[in-house]
């Protein structure tokens with residue numbers, strides 16, 4: 001993906017990585033449309049960052065995704081980058097039966113949401129000379145954090161979906177890029193923004209922008225910090241990675 005000149009829709013950018021990436025992309029000469037459920041944050045973003053556009057969308061709701069996609073494509077026909085950022089992460093205890101509601105919610109938001117978004121944009125993207133679907137997985141797609149079973153599984157699903165979509169779209173104008181964050185200090189989970197094992201948000205986004213700029217053909221956007229989790233199996237130290245992840249850091253990401 002080129003670093004500049006795109007029209008980028010980021011559902012899930014009212015806070016955290018999505019918002020920081022939106023502002024960095026805007027600074028680099030992209031038109032940016034930020035999406036999310038919290039309208040008070042959307043209003044504040046629009047007021048504080050003139051030129052950043054906003055759309056309300058609940059990616060866990062099929063009708064909302066469809067309406068938001070139609071709105072974005074109608075208002076910004078040049079939209080050529082979709083970043084499926086919206087996600088939730090919850091601690092669950094699968095040794096008891098109370099996890100199911102959390103698990104279902106996680107799958108709907110983290111897996112079905114990106115699927116619905118991609119379905120709503122893929123034909124439009126195929127009509128353009130150059131477009132990018134950027135999915136958002138996690139280091140936890142590759143090594144499990146004990147306390148978040150559904151989350152880890154949802155991100156592993158996004159990894160494999162990304163790999164497969166790339167094959168299906170290989171002969172089209174649509175590229176598939178997977179963003180694989182390590183632990184980054186955001187409000188994704190309670191206490192996570194203060195987690196000393198997590199990467200500061202501004203450092204993370206600066207490294208991501210550097211990768212996009214210097215490796216425009218990258219299929220997976222991996223900052224140095226995620227490689228410990230990402231390549232444990234390939235290196236042959238997977239068991240040690242899993243042990244270290246679960247021994248030292250209750251939140252992992």
Ligand SMILES: NC(=O)c1ccc[n+]([C@@H]2O[C@H](COP(=O)([O-])OP(=O)(O)OC[C@H]3O[C@@H](n4cnc5c(N)ncnc54)[C@H](OP(=O)(O)O)[C@@H]3O)[C@@H](O)[C@H]2O)c1
Pocket residue numbers: 011012013014015016017018035036037038039041057058059060061084085086087088089109136137138139180181182183184185186187188189198253
């Ligand atoms: N921070 C990390 O350590 C880390 C590591 C790996 C991967 N990630 C991934 O990065 C992405 C962003 O997370 P973050 O860390 O930046 O956390 P965050 O600050 O909590 O951001 C999550 C974003 O997702 C949006 N969202 C959640 N559910 C939504 C829904 N149903 N509809 C629309 N938007 C929804 C939220 O907006 P509203 O609440 O306004 O809807 C918010 O903008 C997630 O996919 C997460 O899994 C994060």
